[in-house]
Amino acid sequence: MxxxxxxxxxxxxxxxxxxxxxxxxxxxxxxxxxxxxxxxxxxxxxxxxxxxxxxxxxxxxxxxxxxxxxxxxxxxxxxxxxxxxxxxxxxxxxxxxxxxxxxxxxxxxxxxxxxxxxxxxxxxxxxxxxxxxxxxxxxxxxxxxxxxxxxxxxxxxxxxxxxxxxxxxxxxxxxxxxxxxxxxxxxxxxxxxxxIERQRSEDLICNMLPEAIGERLKREKSPIADRLENVTILFADISGFTNYSMNRTPEEIVTLLDQVFSAFDEMASRYGLEKIKTIGDAYMVCGGLQGDPEKSAANAANFACETIAYLTAICATQYHGLNIRVGMNTGSVVAGVIGHTKFSYDIWGDAVNVAARLQQAAKPGQILLSKNTADLLGDDFTLLPQGETELKGHTPVVTYILGRRARS
Structure with a gap:
């Protein structure tokens, strides 16, 4: 590091x-x-x-x-x-x-x-x-x-x-x-x-933090930390990005990431998911912070399918050679706000690590999810069993490939 x-x-x-x-x-x-x-x-x-x-x-x-x-x-x-x-x-x-x-x-x-x-x-x-x-x-x-x-x-x-x-x-x-x-x-x-400045500050807090957390941050002086159950975590990573960026100008690289992640932001907002952060060319969101794990898992699955469709469409015309890998997992996490001058809302726990490892294990164009998430999706999605999947730095996990979006 x-x-x-x-x-x-x-x-x-x-x-x-x-x-x-x-x-x-x-x-x-x-x-x-x-x-x-x-x-x-x-x-x-x-x-x-x-x-x-x-x-x-x-x-x-x-x-x-x-x-x-x-x-x-x-x-x-x-x-x-x-x-x-x-x-x-x-x-x-x-x-x-x-x-x-x-x-x-x-x-x-x-x-x-x-x-x-x-x-x-x-x-x-x-x-x-x-x-x-x-x-x-x-x-x-x-x-x-x-x-x-x-x-x-x-x-x-x-x-x-x-x-x-x-x-x-x-x-x-x-x-x-x-x-x-x-x-x-x-x-x-x-x-x-x-x-005006107060409104800008509040708008900035709303953009950086979940609305409920932002309200608590304005009221409470003590550190904000919660243990949450049945949170669905999703990692999406642009595959082929390293090779693409080697032959592109900084402006082209930033334009690509801004275009893709701005579209992801709109999708996440539409599906009621909470964007946690971006890490390079990886995008992290989660659902279920406010309860209703089945609905949150379904929204995350729909979000994943839409990101695949979106990137496939733009790569066919603009960004050849790029694709996306998605990993999803559901479990308990610790969520909280860190920092005093630059606030950051983040989640930690084994469930987060598993979601990140599933994204790394997924193939380009594939959505790989754990059994915990699959059990919440019910019959509205086509799930292809993969058995136990070896994950780097973790014990094997029973996984599924998400085959299609929910029926309307």
């Missing part, structure tokens, strides 16, 4: 994250939009004579444009993010201070909330928490500044102050709503992807 060697692969350096690149582009875009909006916001204050207040959003725009030029590349993402979070936190507070408190500034400090929201988008929840705490502290300080002072102490008209209230509250609300919509959309997309 060849020993499979596993050579550890040398790890390549990590590639730039697509998420980081996307976050950088979103940060640049949002900083650019905020800087442009601040120009017009400062112009509004300047129009009514509040030049010192206007200098604050204009200063934000200038600083943002400078930082965008300095840190426009990906490696400046952290510096650009930190500068934007700091500016969006402090400048609305300074503007509130300059205009004389909450009411006089139309609650412009609410724009400082974009700092923790931005940290949530461009950093993580832990970082955003600290920025949010800083925002709350600034709000408390602003409350202390404005406490007991309800007079208007700036040049802004009362009507404009009300309009700015609406603009400030609406603007931040829109930003918060857009972010919530984005996060909810991401959450729904993530849940949908998880549901």
């Amino acid at each position: 060849q020993r499979q060697l596993e050579t550890p692969l040398k790890k390549s350096p990590p590639e730039p994250s697509e998420n980081t690149d996307l976050s950088h582009r979103l940060l640049v875009l949002s900083a650019l939009m905020m800087a442009i909006a601040a120009v017009f916001w400062g112009g509004l204050y300047a129009y009514f004579g509040e030049f010192r207040a206007a200098a604050i959003p204009w200063g934000y725009s200038v600083i943002s444009f400078i930082f965008l030029l300095l840190f426009r590349h990906e490696h400046g993402f952290v510096l650009l993010r930190t500068s934007q979070l700091l500016l969006s936190l402090l400048l609305p507070f300074l503007l509130m201070w300059e205009l004389g408190g909450f009411i006089n500034s139309s609650a412009v400090v609410i724009w400082s909330l974009t700092s923790p929201m931005g940290a949530l988008v461009f950093a993580n929840r832990r970082v955003a928490t600290w920025w949010f705490i800083a925002f709350i502290l600034l709000v408390i300080i602003g409350a202390a500044i404005s406490f007991g002072d309800g007079t208007i102490d700036n040049r802004l008209p009362p009507a404009l102050i009300v309009i700015l209230f609406v603009m400030n509250l609406s603007g931040v609300s829109i930003v918060a709503f857009v972010l919530l919509v984005y996060f909810v959309g991401q959450k729904d997309q993530t849940f949908n992807l998880l549901a």
Whole structure:
């Protein structure tokens, strides 16, 4: 037996994250939009004579444009993010201070909330928490500044102050709503992807394992192992395959096996048999895992006859020189799931060994079965007694050749 060697692969350096690149582009875009909006916001204050207040959003725009030029590349993402979070936190507070408190500034400090929201988008929840705490502290300080002072102490008209209230509250609300919509959309997309992957995993388990075993595997943590009686095991082997493959390309060999075994899969499903595995050019199925041994033996016999007919037909036109040998036996087996990362359902026992040896002893185009299987088939099949047949590595077994399919 060849020993499979596993050579550890040398790890390549990590590639730039697509998420980081996307976050950088979103940060640049949002900083650019905020800087442009601040120009017009400062112009509004300047129009009514509040030049010192206007200098604050204009200063934000200038600083943002400078930082965008300095840190426009990906490696400046952290510096650009930190500068934007700091500016969006402090400048609305300074503007509130300059205009004389909450009411006089139309609650412009609410724009400082974009700092923790931005940290949530461009950093993580832990970082955003600290920025949010800083925002709350600034709000408390602003409350202390404005406490007991309800007079208007700036040049802004009362009507404009009300309009700015609406603009400030609406603007931040829109930003918060857009972010919530984005996060909810991401959450729904993530849940949908998880549901798709879960369904793929369940479909994969159903393809690899019997349905009842797959359900048990999802429920139980303990190893799955059963002793089953009267299970009919069938081995089918393509005779002449070795000589055929010596003069064929890998693509031709795989095409042949895929064509034949795909047809066998369809037949096994139609007859209610459980495919266990393929071993090279050999195909293994069994019936009777869920009881009803007579029906399972008959289905296995019908499956065997159909595989002979199918391979005979395609070999007459495509694959000359090939044939098939089939061995069948019925008995008790141990069945279970092995593996933790790559599951495999298999059966073991003397009954399996006998079925494999019968396949080896069969002649091309022949279905050789044991007396145990023959006794379950009844009178619906033509059985040709062969007496005791010597099996490699096993005591002789009374065998029969299956002569024809069941009557419809």
